[in-house]
Amino acid sequence: MGYKVAVVGATGNVGREMLNILAEREFPVDEIAALASRRSLGTECSFGDKTVKTQDLEHFDFTGWDMALFAIGSDATKEYAPKAAKAGCxxxxxxxxxxxxxxxxxIVPEVNADAIMGYAKRNIIANPNCSTAQMVVALKPLHDRAKIKRVVVSTYxxxxGSGKEAMDELWxxxxxxxxxxxxxxxxxxPKQIAFNVIPHIDVFLDDGSxxxxxxxxxxxxxxVDPSIKVTATCVRVPVFVGHSEAINIEFEEFLDEDEARDILREAPGIMVVDKREAGGYVTPVECVGEFATYISRIRQDSTIENGLNIWCVSDNLRKGAALNAVQIAELLGQRVLKKG
Structure with a gap:
């Protein structure tokens, strides 16, 4: 016996990826609904070897449906997510x-799976920001070993991450x-993205971030841990898919780079590709369509007492969005609903 699953925003980049990943991972689906706004009504979406037509979100009844994966903006989510949750979905x-x-x-299942039980308060689970998701997958196993004090991260x-219109603009x-x-x-x-980089993602806040x-x-x-100090500089780059991050980590205890490499190799959701030679690292082009978060350039930071540098790359439409949502659905099925 499987689940009745609705994908909300099925015609967008992330919604389509959710449908693809549900099929790829053979999620136990008894019935699938592809939902979108009225202007996309009847649009065909692929689900494995099947084709499903989108239904109108506005008039959809979530009663009897087990899960709904939402991939629409906050305004629409604010209207429709409570309706779905109230209907028991x-x-x-x-x-x-x-x-x-x-x-x-x-939730990031590799990091804080036990938090899933908190879903019952509102019948809603949140998926993190794309840049956060891949970073915390890398941080958690290292934090468990040596406790992280501070993280300095620059993203690429x-x-x-800005949607189809942004991809069209770059092209x-x-x-x-x-x-x-x-x-x-x-x-x-706000500026040309082709052959350029823009140190500005989302709106500016009062403190300049x-x-x-x-x-x-x-x-x-x-x-991960409220005690970790984090400072970030987020940059948009002329790459179609795949986020990269240069992460500097300061620990409470010393952690040797070789031990860190071994820890990351054994950690769930991570692939280590770290050879100190030309091409011995992963770039965003190589991570597209992959499930893993890739770690390269693991090395000691000699400028601080207990420091490491790592390079982290992941497909932002997958681990940064759709894959993580499907993994949450899998976790929900395994620990709570238990139908599949």
Whole structure:
């Protein structure tokens, strides 16, 4: 016996990935519903070797459905997620709406699986920000061994994190660079993204940080340990899919780079590719379509007493969004609903 699963926002980048990953991982689905706004009504979406047509979210009855994976903006989530939850359908939400609510668990299954039981307070579970998700997968096993005091992270985030329009903008600007008179002005981003980097993701806050940077701080504390100090600089780069992060970690205890490498090799969800030679590391192009979070460039930081540097790469549409949501669904099935 399987589950009745709804994917909300099924026509978007993340929604389509959710459908793909549910099929790839052979999630026990008895019935699938692809939901979207009325303007996408009837659009066909792939689910394994099947094709499903989208239904109108506005008039969908969630009664009798086990789980709903939401991949729509916060405004729409605010309207429809409570309706689904009230109907008895557990909501797994990819927006930022519920991440900082103390009554709603924020889950990365490799890191804080036990927090899943907190879903019962509101019947809603939050999925973290893409840049946070891959980082905490890497931090947790190291934290368990040597306790992390402080993290300094610089991100290199792909345009798919901003949606299809951003991917189109990068493509169009890149083509326009080679055709005189066909240059494309920025619209999604405040500056040209092609052949450029932009140290600005989300809105600026009063302290000079951006909201994306604040999310990494707040979410790491909620998921891993509130005592960890985090400072982040988040940068948009002209890459279509795949987020990269340069992470500097300061521990309370000394942790040798070789031991750290061994710990990460054994940790769930991680693949270590760390050879000190040309090409002996993973780049975002190589992680696209993969489930793992890749770790490279593991090395001691000699400028502080107990420091390490690592390079972390992951497919942001997968581990940063859709995959993590499906893993939460799997965890929910294993520990709570127990039907599959």
């Amino acid at each position: 557990v909501v797994i939400d990819n927006s930022s709406l519920y991440r900082y609510d103390p009554d709603i668990p924020l 985030q792909s345009v798919s 169009d600007q890149t083509k326009g660079m080679y055709v005189p008179g066909q240059e494309v002005a920025p619209s999604v981003y 951006t909201k994306e940077e604040w999310k990494m701080v707040a979410e790491t504390k909620k998921i």
